[in-house]
Amino acid sequence: RRQRQMCIRDRPDTANWITSTTDALNNATLGPRTEHRGRVEEIGDGVAMISGLRDVRLDEVLRFAGGQVGFARVLDPDLIGCVMLDAATEVEAGDAVSGTGEVVNVPVGEALLGRVVDPLGRPLDGKGAIMAQARLPIERPAPSIIERDLVTEPVQTGIVVVDTLFALGRGQRELIVGDHSTGKTTLAIDTLIAQRDSDMICIYVAVGQKTSSVRRAIDALQAQGNFAHCIVVVAGSAEAPGLQWIAPYAGMTMAEYFRDKGQHALIVIDDLSKHAATHREIALLTRQSPGREAYPGDVFYIHARLLERAAKLSPERGGGSLTALPIAETDSGNLSAYIPTNLISITDGQIVLDAALFHQGQKPAVDVGLSVSRVGGKTQAPVLRKAAGTLRLDYAQFLELEVFTRFGGMPEGRVRDQLTRGARIREALRQSQHKPFRLLDEVALMHAVQTGLLDPLPLSAIATFRKRLPAVLDRDVPDALRAMDTTGVMDQSAQDALMAALTRLAKSLSGAKPDITKPAIP
Numbered sequence: 001r002r003q004r005q006m007c008i009r010d011r012p013d014t015a016n017w018i019t020s021t022t023d024a025l026n027n028a029t030l031g032p033r034t035e036h037r038g039r040v041e042e043i044g045d046g047v048a049m050i051s052g053l054r055d056v057r058l059d060e061v062l063r064f065a066g067g068q069v070g071f072a073r074v075l076d077p078d079l080i081g082c083v084m085l086d087a088a089t090e091v092e093a094g095d096a097v098s099g100t101g102e103v104v105n106v107p108v109g110e111a112l113l114g115r116v117v118d119p120l121g122r123p124l125d126g127k128g129a130i131m132a133q134a135r136l137p138i139e140r141p142a143p144s145i146i147e148r149d150l151v152t153e154p155v156q157t158g159i160v161v162v163d164t165l166f167a168l169g170r171g172q173r174e175l176i177v178g179d180h181s182t183g184k185t186t187l188a189i190d191t192l193i194a195q196r197d198s199d200m201i202c203i204y205v206a207v208g209q210k211t212s213s214v215r216r217a218i219d220a221l222q223a224q225g226n227f228a229h230c231i232v233v234v235a236g237s238a239e240a241p242g243l244q245w246i247a248p249y250a251g252m253t254m255a256e257y258f259r260d261k262g263q264h265a266l267i268v269i270d271d272l273s274k275h276a277a278t279h280r281e282i283a284l285l286t287r288q289s290p291g292r293e294a295y296p297g298d299v300f301y302i303h304a305r306l307l308e309r310a311a312k313l314s315p316e317r318g319g320g321s322l323t324a325l326p327i328a329e330t331d332s333g334n335l336s337a338y339i340p341t342n343l344i345s346i347t348d349g350q351i352v353l354d355a356a357l358f359h360q361g362q363k364p365a366v367d368v369g370l371s372v373s374r375v376g377g378k379t380q381a382p383v384l385r386k387a388a389g390t391l392r393l394d395y396a397q398f399l400e401l402e403v404f405t406r407f408g409g410m411p412e413g414r415v416r417d418q419l420t421r422g423a424r425i426r427e428a429l430r431q432s433q434h435k436p437f438r439l440l441d442e443v444a445l446m447h448a449v450q451t452g453l454l455d456p457l458p459l460s461a462i463a464t465f466r467k468r469l470p471a472v473l474d475r476d477v478p479d480a481l482r483a484m485d486t487t488g489v490m491d492q493s494a495q496d497a498l499m500a501a502l503t504r505l506a507k508s509l510s511g512a513k514p515d516i517t518k519p520a521i522p
Helices: 002-010 012-027 160-165 184-197 211-224 241-260 272-285 299-307 338-346 355-359 382-388 391-405 413-428 439-450 459-476 478-486 492-508
Strands: 037-044 047-051 060-064 069-075 080-084 096-103 105-108 115-117 134-137 175-178 200-207 230-235 264-270 321-329 349-353
Touching: 069 241, 080 241, 105 241, 134 241, 160 382, 160 391, 160 439, 175 184, 175 338, 184 200, 184 211, 184 264, 184 321, 184 349, 200 211, 200 241, 200 272, 211 230, 230 241, 241 264, 241 272, 241 299, 241 321, 272 299, 272 321, 272 338, 299 321, 299 338, 321 338, 349 355, 382 439, 391 413, 391 439, 413 439, 413 459, 439 459, 439 478, 439 492, 459 478, 459 492, 478 492
Parallel strands: 115 230, 175 321, 175 349, 200 230, 200 264, 264 321
Antiparallel strands: 037 047, 037 096, 047 080, 060 069, 060 096, 069 080, 105 134
16 A cells, blocks of 8 residues: 555656546436437448438438548438548448537638638648638528628629620629630639739639649639638549538638628639539439439529529628639530529529630630620729720621621721721730739720720730730829729829820830731631
């Protein structure tokens, strides 16, 4: 006994452990406790069929014996279809499964800014743990009609063809749609880069994308944008189908946190075609009835439920906004396919990218005939709307005239002038990737086009004009630039200074004779 007391005295940690354990045992409440446990009946392709959990809720998180998690997607009387959120390589039939009583939720808050995470909020960038302010479920109701406000504030994408012809507003849902490799992701990333000096929080959600594509997008945001105001949610093509399925909803929840605080957020979902394919895969594996193109009947509902969460809130709700730019892929330009048709009917307009224009070098390859913004000029900056004037009508007339004259002789008179102006408009709408324009740059470019300053220039000089334009404006019209940043308008003296600077730049490039050639065959 003396030896034992000496040992305890010499090892205070052991003495503390004995004391704390004794107190815990004395204070423990003894009694019966129930715990719901189920059993894995079969597992494969990221979906587990589970029996024995009769009280599980839809979308409840289930935990497996090995620590893996999934969520209940199908609730049948005898079996539960559980979609895995972790690798299922170590899950076997007969393993125990228990319910957690919680639905799928993700961390939200400022701690996520500047981070790359998976759809569960787990860091992928090696920067350590994320100390989030709160956790919110991925499935949340969309704001009601009475909680919304009119969409009137512009979203400056920095892309001339979009801002001048298909203006976007804060709280709008605009679909970006086109064939594979036509610049859909580039257009969306450029829009995120253009927010580097704005008050908008940017969220990029990659669903089923290749690792190399996601890496390029992240590199562009870090190099050209304000990555400290961005969140990147990645569910790559190699990830579990469950992670790919919840990714858009998780990104939307992270964005809603800022909207509900009265801030403004912009989310890009790249892309919903792959999300729909994942939904079809999960539905078939969980034995749901297939419908058109083997998609289950609720595929329209899941995307409508997702995109309805983008909104401009009323002043009573804080006045925040959430703008959504979902991306969808078409096959050979078929906009009437099932998923593109669904998304077009859900959103407030679409920006259609054309493969033929892309291969001709007209980038961004926006088809101005099929693209539309159902909010449009109501959100366009007034000074830009005034500068653009009849640009869309002039460009549409040029495209029709070009078709009619492609096999004819050299046009004369008014038709020739329209073709000359239209060719300059098309050149002015070209833009290099990851180089978004400021509002003043776009206004100045539209002034140059609409006043005819570019008509005497050869087509080859238009690219040089665009490239030199920002530096010339910074040097010659700094007052107009400051006024544009603060008030969004220009007085007459600023307009006169702007036109003088544009005239000097055009004259410096007018050494060559104008190109007067037969229009190229599209």
